[in-house]
Amino acid sequence: MSCTFHLLVSRGNFYHGRFLLVLSKSLLLRALSSRPQISRSLQESYRLLQLPDEGLSSPVQVKEAYLRLAKLYHPDSGAPTADAVLFARVEEAYRAVLAHQSKTKQPDEGKEVVDEDKFRGTALAHRQYLNYEGLGSGTPSQRERQYRQIRVDRASDQVLNYRQREHERAAAAEGALVERDVRQRSRKIKITQAVERLVEDLIQESMARGDFRNLSGAGKPLNKFDHNPYADPMTHNLNRILIDNGYQPPWVITQRDIREAVAQIRNRLLEGRSRFSEPMTPDEHSQWEQLCASVQEELVKLNKIVDNYNLIVPMLNMQMVHFSLSREIDRAVKGAHQHRLDRQRERERERERRKEEKKRSNVRTKPTNMKQGLMSWMKNLLR
Numbered sequence: 001m002s003c004t005f006h007l008l009v010s011r012g013n014f015y016h017g018r019f020l021l022v023l024s025k026s027l028l029l030r031a032l033s034s035r036p037q038i039s040r041s042l043q044e045s046y047r048l049l050q051l052p053d054e055g056l057s058s059p060v061q062v063k064e065a066y067l068r069l070a071k072l073y074h075p076d077s078g079a080p081t082a083d084a085v086l087f088a089r090v091e092e093a094y095r096a097v098l099a100h101q102s103k104t105k106q107p108d109e110g111k112e113v114v115d116e117d118k119f120r121g122t123a124l125a126h127r128q129y130l131n132y133e134g135l136g137s138g139t140p141s142q143r144e145r146q147y148r149q150i151r152v153d154r155a156s157d158q159v160l161n162y163r164q165r166e167h168e169r170a171a172a173a174e175g176a177l178v179e180r181d182v183r184q185r186s187r188k189i190k191i192t193q194a195v196e197r198l199v200e201d202l203i204q205e206s207m208a209r210g211d212f213r214n215l216s217g218a219g220k221p222l223n224k225f226d227h228n229p230y231a232d233p234m235t236h237n238l239n240r241i242l243i244d245n246g247y248q249p250p251w252v253i254t255q256r257d258i259r260e261a262v263a264q265i266r267n268r269l270l271e272g273r274s275r276f277s278e279p280m281t282p283d284e285h286s287q288w289e290q291l292c293a294s295v296q297e298e299l300v301k302l303n304k305i306v307d308n309y310n311l312i313v314p315m316l317n318m319q320m321v322h323f324s325l326s327r328e329i330d331r332a333v334k335g336a337h338q339h340r341l342d343r344q345r346e347r348e349r350e351r352e353r354r355k356e357e358k359k360r361s362n363v364r365t366k367p368t369n370m371k372q373g374l375m376s377w378m379k380n381l382l383r
Helices: 002-034 040-048 059-073 084-103 107-121 140-209 233-244 250-275 282-312 325-382
Strands: none
Touching: 040 084, 059 084, 250 282, 250 325, 282 325
């Protein structure tokens, strides 16, 4: 009987153990099924932010992870790992994680926050005045605005004091520099005065020896300003010195270059148009178009030079307008017929000149030939 009782007890313990094992498995499965399921994209967002995907990280940890990755991958960070595409992915993952945490926020946590805000609003009156350095009066929001204004006033006072100190320091340094410049200037003045006295002494000695008595125009008035008696003598002398040394203002040189370039372009168009017949053939027409295209490029460059000339010319009535290809072509077409006539006249004159030279040469050579014939006849007769 005792053996039977022990057998029943052992079998009961076995079934009880199996029952506990099954119960623990069911509770574990229920707990796992009660946890919110995370999608694959959300898991990828947690992995990209280097956070655990169980959703146990706080918003502060999520923000710190985002800032750490932004310093590495932001395009404006200047880091060698900067990548705009990767930073966009990090930002998208950060927003997805924040949205997931706001959805899965526990009600107890919200209750704790509400309780904390309620306790903060019901703080003791004497403790509120420990904030803002005890400055201001009224409600906490009014005191906060007053404290901000006080901080702004302090900052402006500090800026003014700093500027005043910097001005005083600069004035002290400038005073030292001015004193040193005064000493150097006085020394230069002394040297200049000594040189001037030396030159004056040399001039007086030369005058005493009579070195300046043989100068042309001695004792006669100066006639330098007969053309314009109202001109400033200093300006006139400076201009005369510049002209004598070959100096020309930049706008004068630019004006000369523009005129020479325009003359060359017009001559090219006129020569090219006069070579072709009046009703141009297709080949001549294509050649004329090529010539006009090359002239157009030259006119573009020339118009840029005209713009620069108009900026530096001193008088408004001397400014120039841009040169147009159509006007130049019309000018060349109108002058082509006259140019052909002029060239034909020149050829006729050249032909007449050559005929006259040939006649003159024949007249000169005829007496010499007659003399040579007479001499040969006399030689033959004497023989």
